[in-house]
Amino acid sequence: MAVVTGGSVDLDGFAARIATLAERVNGDAALLRRGRFLTTVLQLLVGEEFFLVRIVDGRIAETRRGGLTTGDFAMIAEPSVWHRLLATDPPPGDHDFLAFYKRKELRLAGDIHPLMAHLLYFKGVLAKLREDAR
């Protein structure tokens, strides 16, 4: 799957990754247990484009590209940052979303309580997105 081009995330490839997220997360029993009390809607902003991930009791219930629904909270970054964040075997400093947050290359918006209360779960979900690049 061609998911990255020229140092920037290819939006169609990103959408393809998001589309397989439910299968990947819902098939991971340990990750589901970590998120079993979590119900929320996460919005991923890739530049001007956005993607929604609806989570119910830790399971990915729905993913969608665009649309009118907003999330409870959002992770916002430029396509070039998502490209680095989701790269396979990233170099030091690009291996965790909090590193990008520290450098203000990634922003968080909305009520981030679900994120902070389930940090390890969300890091696991992001790792599933990264796995798709392999």
Next chain:
Amino acid sequence: MSATIEPVIGRYLHMDYAGRRYRVYFETAGSGIPLVCLHTAGADGRQYRGLMNAPAVTERFQVIAFDMPWHGKSSPPDGWQDEEYRLTSDAYVGTIMAFIDAMGLERPVVMGCSIGGRVVLHLAHRHPRAFRALIGLESSAHVEPYYDTSWLHRGDVHGGEVAAGAVSGLIGPNIAPAERWETLWHYMQGGPGVFKGDLYFYGIDGDIRRQLPEIDTTICPLYLLTGEYDYSCTPQDTLAVGRAVPGAKVTIMKELGHFPMSEDPARFLQYLEPVLHEIAERG
């Protein structure tokens, strides 16, 4: 697999500091030059389990790792329930000096990681003649707080879970799962508000940028070792300390992150052993 017992002994020290009594837990292994080890924020001395079990170290050094008050098996002081724990530079330096004095250690080597890597800079500045050498792991002069630490201590977020989530990415991505999750377990076991209280020193009170040029490494050698995957105290942060402190020796460690001694003790020892050898030979 047959059962084994590690050559590590744990004991409790009762000591006074700043008018209060403390029950402090420490572990020790080996004999020779005392090597006092300081854990990271919100964790405890178990981070040094690999060092305690490394004959190459314990043949020449008495490794001593104590849990700071409020951490691990060390108790908070009497009356803790009515106060907020907040680590200051003075209290951190004072507690370390009180422990060394109470243990009767003469010119030990002190090695600390993260907040411990910061406080060795304070020790080098305030008490250089008290130490044979100082080793800072993941040392920085200052780290600007990069997330709201109030998330670490509130009733509607599990403090242990969020602490582990906050630091998990600081571990090298290729570290073995057993050591990764052991390291995170220590964070999950921290007392309420303790990690947050330590970060007051790390992000606010412990800023030592201005004093760095006053550190004299001809009195007390200073070694700085930092993992390449540490994005909290970055290699650039440590290199900046190295540039500001004449004579400081900096090593950047491949594959390791913010908790080198706990992430991959064998790999860490490859970097530490030459340092310990130099210290031992220097006398």
